[in-house]
Amino acid sequence: MKSVRLAVVAFNLLGWLTMLSMSTAFAHEVRPAYLQLHEERPGEFRVLWKVPMQGNMKLALEPQFSGKTEEASTAVNQDVNGARIRTWTMRAPALRGQTLTIGGLEATMTDALVQVEYMDGTTWTGRFTPRAPAAVIPAADTASSVAGVYLSLGIEHILFGVDHLSFVLALLIITHGTWLLVKTITAFTIAHSITLALATLGFVHVPQAPVEATIALSIVFVAAEIIRRDQGKLGIAAQAPWVVAFCFGLLHGLGFAGALSEIGLPEGHIPLALLFFNLGVEAGQLIFVGAVLSILAIVRRAHLSLPTWTVRIPAYAIGSLAMFWTIQRIAMF
Known part of the structure; x- marks a missing residue:
């Protein structure tokens, strides 16, 4: 025995x-990237984009929108706890229905979590992977989509x-x-x-x-x-x-x-x-x-x-x- x-x-x-x-x-690479868009005024979003870093080099990831968007402020960069954090203000009059792509994600081993918060209280949470680096931003979250995203993140x-x-x-x-x-x-x-x-x-x-x-x-x-x-x-x-x-x-x-x-x-x-x-x-x-x-x-x-x-x-x-x-x-x- x-x-x-x-x-x-x-x-x-x-x-x-x-x-x-x-x-x-x-x-470092298995930690997810994180994109948060918080609507402060109609059609204007405060953006936070966090990308994992390896030493002094960050992963080459960038959020890309299919529709019209423009930067309304200069981006501010900060390195915190092994990640590059960039914040700026973005104008996007019609964000719902746009296709969001995390450029470069398909060449990595990490995921990206996206959270969109609108002024009317509705939200959307999406999980992007190397196999699925793009998704259409819907009108709002569903309970089942949130449950699925966080269940897989926990595992x-x-x-x-x-x-x-x-x-x-x-x-x-x-x-x-x-x-x-x-x-x-x-x-x-x-x-x-x-x-x-x-x-x-x-x-x-x-x-x-x-x-x-x-x-x-x-x-x-x-x-x-x-x-x-x-x-x-x-x-x-x-x-x-x-x-x-x-x-x-x-x-x-x-x-x-x-x-x-x-x-x-x-x-x-x-x-x-x-x-x-x-x-x-x-x-x-x-x-x-x-x-x-x-x-x-x-x-x-x-x-x-x-x-x-x-x-x-x-x-x-x-x-x-x-x-x-x-x-x-x-x-x-």
């Missing part, structure tokens, strides 16, 4: 490291959030028994759902940089607990992983809220967008857990055996990378 567990962990680690290398390579955020998945993987390694695993995953889900909602709705305000550094430290802690358990010393994570999952889940929820704040929420559909973003995060988390458990089933049938020293590899690898993230994030304060 021990050899099976070792094989499972090693196999999981291989997939996780592959995902890590991909995520590291495209860490993508967790599946590309290597630090969050590393924490979940560490919990899976240290947790034994189906019932205990259900309790642990449920506790993590409840905890980060609470803080995601509180922070997004403005009831909790926490600086994002310390939160991200502490999230990395939470992974280091669970990795250290795995090592202690393998040495015969049972810590709290091994004895009550659901308690650790809940406590650190509160931090991870604040991390999700920080990502959602960068994306923004559509006026008039904030509760719906928040709900479906959270459902997307849960769906992505369940996809990951399901993949790990599927690998477990495959390895059990294969009856693989590994040297005893391989038991140390996953915890040390996860802990070392998480410690690197901790130092990196602290250095960015």
